[in-house]
Amino acid sequence: MDQPILQHWEKRSKERQKIYRRFLENNQKSKVYSQLPALHEEAFSKIDCLQCAACCKNYSPRFKTPDIKRISKTLKVKESQFIDTYLRIDPEGDYVVKGTPCPFLGSDNRCSIYEDRPSDCRRFPYTDEDVLMKRIQLTLKNSSFCPAVYYVLEKLTAMK
Template identity: 75%
Template sequence: MQIPINDNWKKKAAANQKQYGRFLKQADKNKVLKQLPDLHEEAFSHIDCLQCAACCKNYSPRFKTPDIKRISKHLRMKESVFIETYLRLDEEGDYVVKSTPCPFLGDDNFCSIYDERPSDCERFPYTDEDVLLKRPQLTLKNASFCPAVYHVMENLIQQAENKTGK
């Protein structure tokens, strides 16, 4: 049974944070990794990121050196000017956007640098890769604002419960 996405998902995601944390800590990593591609595809068959864009409106990806080089070249800016104009260093020493929403997000929720976007944006929300398990704090944060992460976590837990008869 697939867990549907509804208007109530944010409340459920908030209420289930501890359950998600326990699951991520105790999960059989190999089994979960095998399930992720199908759950990722299934989630995105229901979710249109252009209707949401919560990630771009509220958070920033890391801009790694290759991202900065590629995007500044695309924008025909010197790397130093790109950094000065758009980025700041966060507490962890990573470059992130100075302000939210992302300066590259349009009113229509389209990204003006989509083809050149940072690798973090391209990979987000990590629901089809091991980051979901390796960085549980990030997964928990993402589940609080991304319906795809909520969908994947709910289905992983449901499938685990079905197998253990809970």
């Protein structure tokens, strides 16, 4: 992450939250959506998630029923045992991990259930999806800890 755009990205992201919000609220969605796949690829050509893993260290994905079924099968445990061991229900009524970091995150920042990880993990950080524009609060939060979201927002706001 030694590229100039990524230098001091955490500080810059904090300083630029109002700019990001304004951009996300007042833009041509179709124009932005068409740019997301390329910007997503560009961001991940410069950022190695294994060097960061802030998402896995500090936040939890939602574990939906299909995720619970799939992961339980992989771990060879009953769904109820998986839920009791690893999950809790959050204020929104979703299953999330009991604590952070994620219990499936290894010391090398690799996920022990990567092939079967929850759909939220597969999709994160949503930089190639309409979620980036539709869930502004989530995007702003994600930009504060994920360099890929910061990168995509910086590129988008520079293009205006």
